Amino acid sequence: MSELQRPKVALLCGVDEVGRGPLIGAVVTAAVILDPAKPIAGLADSKKLTEKKRQLLAAEIKQNALCWALGRAEPSEIDALNILHATMLAMQRAVAALAIQPEWVMIDGNRCPPLAMPATAVVKGDALIPEISAASILAKVARDEEMALLHQRYPQFGFADHKGYPTAAHLAAIQQYGILAEHRRSFKPVRLIAERDALSCANTEQGSR
Structure with missing residues (x-):
């Protein structure tokens, strides 16, 4: 400049x-x-x-x-x-x-x-x-x-390595261990997993009736 x-x-x-x-x-x-x-x-x-x-x-x-x-x-x-x-x-x-x-x-x-x-x-x-x-x-x-x-x-998430960015390792950890309170739920990868989990939970509840 x-x-x-x-x-x-x-x-x-x-x-x-x-x-x-x-x-x-x-x-x-x-x-x-x-x-x-x-x-x-x-x-x-x-x-x-x-x-x-x-x-x-x-x-x-x-x-x-x-x-x-x-x-x-x-x-x-x-x-x-x-x-x-x-x-x-x-x-x-x-x-x-x-x-x-x-x-x-x-x-x-x-x-x-x-x-x-x-x-x-x-x-x-x-x-x-x-x-x-x-x-x-x-x-x-x-x-x-x-x-x-x-x-x-949360050592299982590997935050020291990927710093929270949407790497394959981070996404795999969310899939395996779930969404944390600190996650940004409006961000698409997190939102999609949350929606899938909610749907799965609803289907389980419906099936148990």
Whole structure:
């Protein structure tokens, strides 16, 4: 992104999300205002970094940024609102939680949630804008930590490996072990299994009469 497109403000906030695609857990967002006096080397799209590098950068961002905050929308909110609107809500929550109000917000993607300050959506912003890169790293590390905790509770689902995305292993685990409270029931693979189970239960009850 050229300097002409980058707002000329002192307090520029980057926002990104992680977890729109998984079948389980919250969608997690982060908002970051970096400190120009404390540049952080190596910021990039979180998906392009190793887990170890993300964790190291996350610690550096938390230590050196002017401020940062996380936001989230829970599975029940995703089911009620749909994933797009839940993501917008989680972004609003991250920006609202900042200790310093930004003058401008730059958001990864092609749309912005309603905010109290000007905002710009930047497609592939996590690879172009350092503040958005930092936000993507914090959000990714936070959600991966949540998946690690979920893995401890339900090791048979393999959340440490697939992070809740609709892999063959995850779908097979749902088929075998059932739907968890943390699953997003509005997402098609989960919904279809829930409908099948409900139909099977109804047929069993009918047959036992």
